[in-house]
Amino acid sequence: MGRWEPGARERLERAALELYVERGYEQATVAEIASRAGLTERTFFRHFADKREVLFSGQSELLETCVNTIVGAPESATPLEAVAAALQATSARFEQRRELSRQRQTVIAAHSGLQERELLKLASLASATADALRRRGVAEPTASLTAEAGVAVFKVAFERWIGEPGGQTFSELIRDSLDHLKAATAG
Template identity: 65%
Template sequence: MGRWEPNSRGRLEQAALELYGERGFEQTTVAEIARRAGLTERTFFRYFADKREVLFAGAASLEALFVSTVSGAPESAAPLDAVAQALEVVAGAFQERHAYARERQKAIIANAELRERELIKLASLSAALADALRLRGVAEPAASLTAEAGVAVFKVAFERWIEEENERDLWHLIQESLDELRAVMAGN
């Protein structure tokens, strides 16, 4: 290995995405990812438990961002409005990672195990949002329904965003999805 270079985690993520795109997830090894990044397997395992986690390492941070924003919303905010505030903050966090998000999603879509892991991540996010809403005093089933709706809005908008060639930002697409949800709920 050469001399130390910064951003080992980012280099491992980038190397993994490149290899997953070139060879597929199943055919890519941790050793190949580390080699492509110019690092050792030992360094890889300092950051990630396995090659799957390269794609999901940010899930806990995403969940924490959602929950902290919902928790910090004004007490007067309706449940869906508190979730909308969280969606806006999350959209800002994703905006500079459009190319990465697109490549990550391609890798996930191409592998059943990764699609399953993505669904587990979204279910965990929904449960955490419901907990945050219950702590705000939202009763059941409203807390769970609102959390599920918020995750659905995020998922639909995110999928549209990664399909587009950066025409519109993620927050714009989230707003459109929220408007559609509100129209459906109003019976329009």
């Protein structure tokens, strides 16, 4: 087995998604995932705590990108502009993974436990975003409201992006969703 070859993590992700789509999340085992990737179970557990985490492993990078972008936004940026910049900063890492993202969502939609984990992920994103806004001096409830609105924009843009093969980029859909939010809240 090519367990020392580069790209083990990505191979495991692809193999897991293939098996989850083919057989269902519950039926796929870690041993089968590792075997399909040409790796060992031990290698799998070096990269992922369990088979669920294959679907959620990018969360820390997503949070880090959002927080760093918000904290580093120009002082003149409004809270929503800082959150918009953070959402745009995350879009590049998704753009190259459109089909994988679509498959991932198909698997999650078919399993209530995974749907719950996805909701927890989004709640963590909202919490980290609100914390980053507070670090910029944004008071409550503005920080929490803006963070929750940002997560809603992210969620709507993401669902549109994976649902429109060959359509607009994720970045374009984030901008469009933000424009719709601004129009909905204009006085």
